[in-house]
């Protein structure tokens with residue numbers, strides 16, 4: 524293992540959004556939050572002992588809403604990470620943050636604690652769409668949080684937006700993107716809404732005024748064009764960045780590099796060992812953390828490397844993959860190259876990548892060509 528990325532899960536939110544199936548609990552008491560932070564500190568310390576000497580180059584606090592925590596708790600967690608792990612001096616240290624959960628002094632405190640990248644969950648700049656999603660904030664709250672983050676010294680800011688929201692039109696999505704571009708974040712993630720089982724949206728799926736498939740596709744294609752006009756390169760299917768502002772942490776996932784997840788329901792992948800923590804809070808608090816552990820076969824690791832690498836604009840270097848996984852890599856190159864005729868796949872200097880049309884239907888193409896054993 525040469526370097527490591529760390530993920531820390533904070534499973535609390537002020538309230539539950541109507542589409543959300545993430546592991547997050549709304550409105551938990553201060554005592555419950557404190558108990559969780561103490562258990563997480565114990566996990567950080569335990570893994571820090573085991574991983575001493577391995578250079579950590581990204582740390583990512585996700586959720587949930589990490590900024591739901593008292594900010595001194597967040598600061599203590601990042602301090603513990605830097606104390607117990609060998610965190611590089613230039614490590615990317617990110618936290619997700621929701622509008623209306625932090626103010627300027629708190630953002631200044633987070634910056635002083637070592638966070639150098641912030642992801643703000645905008646989702647939409649239409650208050651009507653935000654209400655339909657069940658978000659707690661307004662577009663004005665997002666702008667205020669964004670501007671406060673800049674004032675607090677965050678020079679690496681990302682914003683998340685969604686398309687395919689009930690009642691959203693191509694025009695309203697484009698207005699959200701244009702409004703975002705005026706604020707000039709360094710990075711933008713644009714995800715299509717998925718209706719997940721067990722959510723209020725799933726229960727109401729037959730009556731939700733969702734945009735049709737063609738409109739949703741149009742929204743995505745418009746995003747690619749509009750963001751490119753404003754200087755954002757798409758470097759992954761759903762992620763756009765100004766030069767040099769790609770998410771180093773997420774690139775680790777797509778490049779199938781090692782990451783260690785800590786906290787409730789967190790996932791880890793170290794080489795070909797994949798494991799996850801329990802989603803049961805009582806078990807987690809008692810220190811009984813491990814839920815699943817799986818050894819990934821070399822064949823499945825190769826399929827994963829193709830699946831994740833093809834999410835990237837630069838695509839997959841099959842010669843390099845063959846160096847790691849053997850000649851089987853060329854079989855997938857050959858299967859993918861058949862999609863060149865339809866205009867879904869393109870040849871690059873280093874191998875193959877999806878075209879814009881291919882990116883939009885990448886899941887279907889990859890499930891057609893990959894043959895996972897498990």
Ligand code: SF4
Nearest residue numbers: 536539540543586587
């Ligand atoms: S803020 Fe994010 S994690 Fe929390 S409920 Fe909403 S979508 Fe889920």
